[in-house]
Amino acid sequence: MKVVILCGGRGMRFNETTEHKPKPLIEIGVKPILWHIMKIFSYYGYNDFILCLGYKSEMIKKFFLEYELLSNDLTIKLAYKNKPDIHTASLEHDWKITLAETGLNALTGARIKRIEKYIDSDLFMLAYGDSVANVNIKNLVDFHHSHNRIGTVTAVHPPSRFGLLDIGLQKEVKQFKEKAVMEGHYVNGGFFVFNRRLFDYVEDDDGCSFEQEPLERLASDGQLAAYIHNSYWQCMDTYRDWQLLNEEWESGNAPWKLW
16 A cells, blocks of 8 residues: 655745755654655555645655665775675665656646555555654554545644643632643544545545545545544644754654654
8 A cells, every 4th residue: 555645735834944845754753744744654564655735745755765875884886887785674674755846836736646656555645744743554544444434634633832721719720730731632643545436526626625625525425534543643744843853853752653
């Protein structure tokens, strides 16, 4: 089963950073968030990726073209035009990556439609290029097989962007939670599984936004199921999110690091 990752957007909330690189290449630790997302899927044995490229696509292509050279020890003979000898294969040596140009200004639905030609099985997975989670991909796929709908979306509790106050009867603050989770509310956390019939719901038009008419129509047709994930999920939507993800990574206990 192939894993499609949406990597084409600019990420306007990171304007200063994304002036120089696409959002999926913004690092957590020393590796881009895109690499972290791919490692999550790879941990469960899914190593065949399709990246939907757009903004600064050449930088993502260059990252993977040079990956083996920059990740390993080399021996180079300067007098010859031979390829360098790579002494150790990276742990990601079995990854297969299709780098698909899906348009500079295309919205997500158009990007998905434009990679249809690379999907050669009944099912595929889909993820956003800016969020990580400790989702059990095996359980997600098993859940998708348990129903007869076109799609499964992972439903997550969004972390609050503001400190939550528990206020008592005397207006005293009983408890303050800076990184609280919004219990009772679920949002689209990505990490989808789809039957290829999804392609009937998206259009090859730059203005086709996957999160609007296609997902709304899937839901209204009764073709979208929710896989409930009550554990860790975090998007990288703002600079503050990026700081949090790096703090968690540097702590040595990043919740999404399953490998």
